[in-house]
Amino acid sequence: MIAHTPTQGSRRRLALVLVVPSVLTMFAVLGVEVWRLVSPAGAETGHRIYGTLGEAIVADDLRGVMDFLQRGQSPDALIPVHDPALTGGREILVPPILWAAAAGRQRMVLALLGAGVTFERAADKAAACLADQLAFPEIATSLRQIARLPAPSACPPAPSGPPLLPLGLPTHTQPDR
Amino acid sequence: MTMSGRSARGLSREARVIAALWLPWIAALALSLWRTPFPVNETIALLEDVRNATRTFFDPTIRAWYRPLFFYTFDWLWRGTGSLDSAMQLFRVIEIVAPVSLVLLFIRHLNPRGWLEAGAATVAVAILVGTPGFRQNLEIPLLMTLVGMPLLLLVWMILTSPLRAWHAVAVVSLTLIAIGYKEQGLAIAPAVVIAWWTRAPGADSRTAVGLVAATFGYLAFRFAWNANWPIFEQSMGLGFQTVEPRDAIAQFGAFPYWMYAYNALSTMLNVLVSEPTSGLFFIARDVAYSQVEPWEFVHVTSSVALTGLIAWWSWRVIPGWRRDGWTPEGRVALAFWVVLLGSGALSVKYSRDRLGGMAAVMYALAAYEALRSLASEARTTPATGRRWAVMLGMVLTISIGWHLRAVGTLEWTRRMAESNYAGWITQVPTRRVRFADRPVYLGIMSRMTPQGTAADSPRPTNYPDVITRLLGPPVP
Numbered sequence: 001m002i003a004h005t006p007t008q009g010s011r012r013r014l015a016l017v018l019v020v021p022s023v024l025t026m027f028a029v030l031g032v033e034v035w036r037l038v039s040p041a042g043a044e045t046g047h048r049i050y051g052t053l054g055e056a057i058v059a060d061d062l063r064g065v066m067d068f069l070q071r072g073q074s075p076d077a078l079i080p081v082h083d084p085a086l087t088g089g090r091e092i093l094v095p096p097i098l099w100a101a102a103a104g105r106q107r108m109v110l111a112l113l114g115a116g117v118t119f120e121r122a123a124d125k126a127a128a129c130l131a132d133q134l135a136f137p138e139i140a141t142s143l144r145q146i147a148r149l150p151a152p153s154a155c156p157p158a159p160s161g162p163p164l165l166p167l168g169l170p171t172h173t174q175p176d177r
Numbered sequence: 178m179t180m181s182g183r184s185a186r187g188l189s190r191e192a193r194v195i196a197a198l199w200l201p202w203i204a205a206l207a208l209s210l211w212r213t214p215f216p217v218n219e220t221i222a223l224l225e226d227v228r229n230a231t232r233t234f235f236d237p238t239i240r241a242w243y244r245p246l247f248f249y250t251f252d253w254l255w256r257g258t259g260s261l262d263s264a265m266q267l268f269r270v271i272e273i274v275a276p277v278s279l280v281l282l283f284i285r286h287l288n289p290r291g292w293l294e295a296g297a298a299t300v301a302v303a304i305l306v307g308t309p310g311f312r313q314n315l316e317i318p319l320l321m322t323l324v325g326m327p328l329l330l331l332v333w334m335i336l337t338s339p340l341r342a343w344h345a346v347a348v349v350s351l352t353l354i355a356i357g358y359k360e361q362g363l364a365i366a367p368a369v370v371i372a373w374w375t376r377a378p379g380a381d382s383r384t385a386v387g388l389v390a391a392t393f394g395y396l397a398f399r400f401a402w403n404a405n406w407p408i409f410e411q412s413m414g415l416g417f418q419t420v421e422p423r424d425a426i427a428q429f430g431a432f433p434y435w436m437y438a439y440n441a442l443s444t445m446l447n448v449l450v451s452e453p454t455s456g457l458f459f460i461a462r463d464v465a466y467s468q469v470e471p472w473e474f475v476h477v478t479s480s481v482a483l484t485g486l487i488a489w490w491s492w493r494v495i496p497g498w499r500r501d502g503w504t505p506e507g508r509v510a511l512a513f514w515v516v517l518l519g520s521g522a523l524s525v526k527y528s529r530d531r532l533g534g535m536a537a538v539m540y541a542l543a544a545y546e547a548l549r550s551l552a553s554e555a556r557t558t559p560a561t562g563r564r565w566a567v568m569l570g571m572v573l574t575i576s577i578g579w580h581l582r583a584v585g586t587l588e589w590t591r592r593m594a595e596s597n598y599a600g601w602i603t604q605v606p607t608r609r610v611r612f613a614d615r616p617v618y619l620g621i622m623s624r625m626t627p628q629g630t631a632a633d634s635p636r637p638t639n640y641p642d643v644i645t646r647l648l649g650p651p652v653p
Contacts, residue, residue: 011293011552011555011556012557013569014293014296014551014552014555014568014569014572015292015293015295015296015552016296017569017572017573017576018293018296018297018299018300018548018552018572018576019292019294019295019296019299020294021576021577021580022198022299022300022303022576022580023198023302024580025303025580025581025583025584026198026199026201026202027298027582029202029520029584030201031200033201033204033205036638040636042639043639044636044637044638044639045595045636045637045639046595046636046637047636060601062598062599062602063632063636066602066630066632067632070630070632072241076191107599107602107603110602110603110604110606110607111573111602111603114602114605142606142607145607145610146606146607146609146610154292161204161523167634
């Protein structure tokens with residue numbers, strides 16, 4: 001049997017206090033890294049799966065939106081959307097840029113602009129006026145600066161009722177792929 | 178065994194174990210940095226400068242700051258490879274090699290013997306990588322100080338090893354390289370002078386005189402063009418608010434020296450107590466409004482406990498030089514405080530966490546010696562009573578707190594990557610319009626967009642909210 005002096009005990013405990021957090025931390029780091037490698041969808045943020053591009057836009061999820069665009073979905077392709085205030089609860093087809101502007105998602109508007117929205121349809125060009133109407137001035141400014149959309153003075157009077165309804169197509173129209 | 182001559186001995190078993198222990202952290206950091214997108218808001222303008230101003234890197238009249246080797250590295254890699262993509266990949270290699278070599282050199286230099294020293298060494302590694310100065314210098318592509326940090330350690334290792342004929346040339350060359358990347362490299366000069374003054378084995382008068390001459394030569398060269406320097410060049414924190422240069426000139430322009438002193442003090446305090454950040458007292462504000470985040474509590478308590486320990490240890494080892502001559506511990510203590518002052522002096526124009534990077538290296542070295550000293554106290558302290566409880570509490574606070582901060586640094590690089598990714602997606606359209614008259618800028622941006630929007634760039638770990646809040650801080 002080995003007899004320990006009180007100071008030997010204190011040295012050992014001090015060494016443990018120094019070493020144990022380090023060992024535990026490194027095991028934790030190793031565990032997390034293996035988890036990230038084996039199951040990135042669970043271990044990392046931003047792996048949420050959305051049914052449509054419109055859902056990702058409303059969620060303000062850049063990764064989600066880019067996932068659709070990088071897998072080949074055109075930023076001009078019409079998407080089905082519905083919202084109690086914006087569409088009166090009815091499902092309609094609208095351009096993604098219009099939906100992003102109506103939802104007040106500035107980052108999504110910029111992401112779609114970066115992906116190359118062409119603004120060939122009247123509904124696309126209405127995005128800036130819609131942003132004005134819904135009191136999203138930053139979005140309206142971005143759209144006018146980047147896409148050269150009509151100035152506020154050129155906007156038609158806001159119609160009564162859900163603002164997106166007059167700009168969308170009914171869903172029996174085949175959505176673009 | 179003291180720190181003198183540690184590096185000269187063979188690598189101890191304990192040092193190997195610590196290196197192995199930190200391997201997952203090092204590998205995770207390297208992987209994260211390898212996949213992190215270069216940010217749209219720093220990189221393109223920098224590369225545009227490189228492309229447009231090839232021969233002006235060494236011209237001191239162009240900018241207030243002087244980083245010729247930093248720009249030259251980009252230029253050299255770009256011209257050498259003939260490809261922007263290859264050049265950026267090689268630049269990324271430097272970005273990874275610098276912090277990894279710093280950690281490995283640090284372990285090599287400490288080279289602990291016995292498990293108490295090994296414990297102190299592994300906590301010191303956590304301190305090194307958990308400091309705001311280390312973390313902020315991981316910001317891609319701003320590796321200017323990140324290159325200087327391992328060079329400072331390398332110089333210190335040379336100075337504390339037995340004298341060789343090549344020491345003077347090596348020390349002066351390494352220091353000039355560090356200065357060439359950023360003025361913060363000048364912080365090496367006081368470390369060399371202290372090493373010589375305290376009779377470090379590898380520091381002779383030739384080295385000290387050579388370096389002092391090189392430093393004064395550099396300062397004379399820089400100050401010859403100081404008429405071009407603005408009084409304030411970047412935004413500054415002051416108390417709880419940010420002051421833009423134009424407002425600062427209007428407010429403090431007549432006598433800017435109080436503001437300079439505030440900036441210098443802010444950088445030094447950030448090294449010592451993790452507050453303020455960029456001159457702003459964020460944590461104090463959060464305390465006042467009772468909205469302290471767990472990471473803020475961890476940062477301040479771990480820093481205050483460690484700085485308190487270093488101050489106690491410095492008080493013991495520095496004054497003893499008159500009686501016993503300089504010890505290796507006293508040398509490290511003095512070098513730390515002097516390099517800290519130097520880092521403060523080099524940040525008079527504005528304060529940022531990254532400007533404390535050079536002092537962070539000496540802070541971690543001092544922490545190791547202070548922890549060793551505390552451990553030797555334990556030889557005479559029975560494991561009972563109030564004195565023991567205080568000692569144990571302090572070591573626990575330091576050990577747990579700084580390990581959390583080390584993990585926080587790793588997570589911070591992923592938040593930086595996510596922020597850079599978002600930057601490319603949301604800022605490119607605006608920049609295409611704003612910089613429409615700069616074809617070189619637009620060309621570089623177009624070439625770099627794929628790396629910026631790559632889906633496989635690092636993402637933050639999906640920790641439970643309480644862990645995320647413990648590991649902070651957020652990327653600004």
